[in-house]
Amino acid sequence: MDNSLLNIFLIVVSIVGTLSGLYVVTQTNVFRAAICLALSFICVSIVYFAINAEFLGAVQILVYVGAVSVLMAFSILLVKDLQTASSTTKGFSFFLSIVTSLLIFIVLSFVILNSDWSSEENIKDPLVKELLFEKYRENPIDQTITFANEETPANEVREGLFNNSIIPLGSLLSTRYFISLQLIGLIIVACVVGSITITKNTIENDEEGVKEII
Amino acid sequence: MTLEIILIFSAALLSIGIFGLLTRKNIVITLMSLELIFNSVVLAAVGFTRYSIHEDFILQSLSSENIFNVLSGNILGLFIISVAAGETALALALVLALGKFKSTIELSDLSEMKN
Structure with missing residues (x-):
């Protein structure tokens, strides 16, 4: 893709992502906010796909759009009064928040x-250009990197790092x-066990009619 | 110019997330703002990986173990995404428990630990 075309594409995607992010934090309906959050995540994943980070783009769609947004939508539907009750801070602290976030954005x-x-x-x-964006030859004995040409055996030719970043x-x-x-796997297991424990206690206490704070 | 566009998108997401964290009292919206901040960090890391490459660092030793380190930012992004997903699952379980027992999800109503 031509670089200026890529830039225009990225600007459009960034504007859509930023607007949907703004909608998330200003919306009073929480369910709509969750849907817009998914749109914002999709925009970020499109940026990943456009800048040769396909693996991370796929992970972003699978984890954020597929799991996190859907989980949020489910929890919004499960909890009573969550869909509309959504107040903000008012007055001077609201003004201070706007100034703080705007200052952060302007300085950055x-x-x-x-x-x-x-x-x-x-x-x-x-050689670095070939290595990153085209093809290169990896010597199987001492693992040194050289140029690849037509005579190089096929098992020594590797795709450029940004051409095929999955391997x-x-x-x-x-x-x-x-x-x-x-x-990281251990942390995720701990998180899942913790969330199962919390929700299981919730259900059990509810069946016995005991109202206790965990 | 491409890196600048990506970084400004990242900065916009960061400031929107901070704005949401500071103003909203709804616990789920607060979580969403946190996710936006995580996204902005990962976006910046991936942008730097792709567009800010130091030639000398690669040319120091041209072996396959060394050159793969060019992609370290993607690994950082992968780890941040995994930890953020686990944290969201745990936080939403807490939201369910709170909605069940206290019938509120406003952060300003949760003040038992105060004083």
Whole structure:
């Protein structure tokens, strides 16, 4: 995709995502807010797909749009009076909140627009370009990286890192970040066990007619 | 220019999330604002991974273990997404329990721990 076309596309998607995010925090109907939150997540995942992070885009759709938003919608439907009761702070504190968030946005934008980010246009080395965006050759013996051409055997040719990021990510997750991955799994199991315990107590106490705060 | 667009989108999501956290009293909307903030962080990490590449870092040692580290930001995003999903499940279970026993989900009504 041409870069200016990509920029226009990203601007449109960002505006849609920002507007739906604004709708989430200003809406009085909580169910509509959950739907708009899903739209905002979809916009973020479209950005991931557009900038060659397909794996993360798929994870975003599966986890956030498929699980988190649906979970929120379900809990909104299950709890009484949750759908409409939604008050905000008023007066001076509301004004202070607006000023705070606007200041954060303005300062961040100022820093972003005035910094010199080293971008992909600065990449001069042809091998690095091939390595990131085209194809490269990995020597199976000493694992050094060289250029790939037509005579290179097919089992030594690798796709560029941003062309096909799934294999490098899987390799990283199973070697260097293996312990972290297991720890994340443990955290998620703890969260699931905790939420099951809390909701199970809720149901049991309700059946016995006991009104206790957990 | 692409990185700047992504980062400004990320900053907008961050400030919207902070605005929601500061103003809304509804516990579910507060959770949604928290999710927006997490999203903005992951978006910034992925944008930097793709568009802010240091050539010298790659050329230091050209081996397959070293060059995969270019994608570390995606791994960070993956971990943040997983932890945020677990945290949301736990928080929504708490919301269900609160709605059952206290019949309120306003944060200003939950003040037993005060004083």
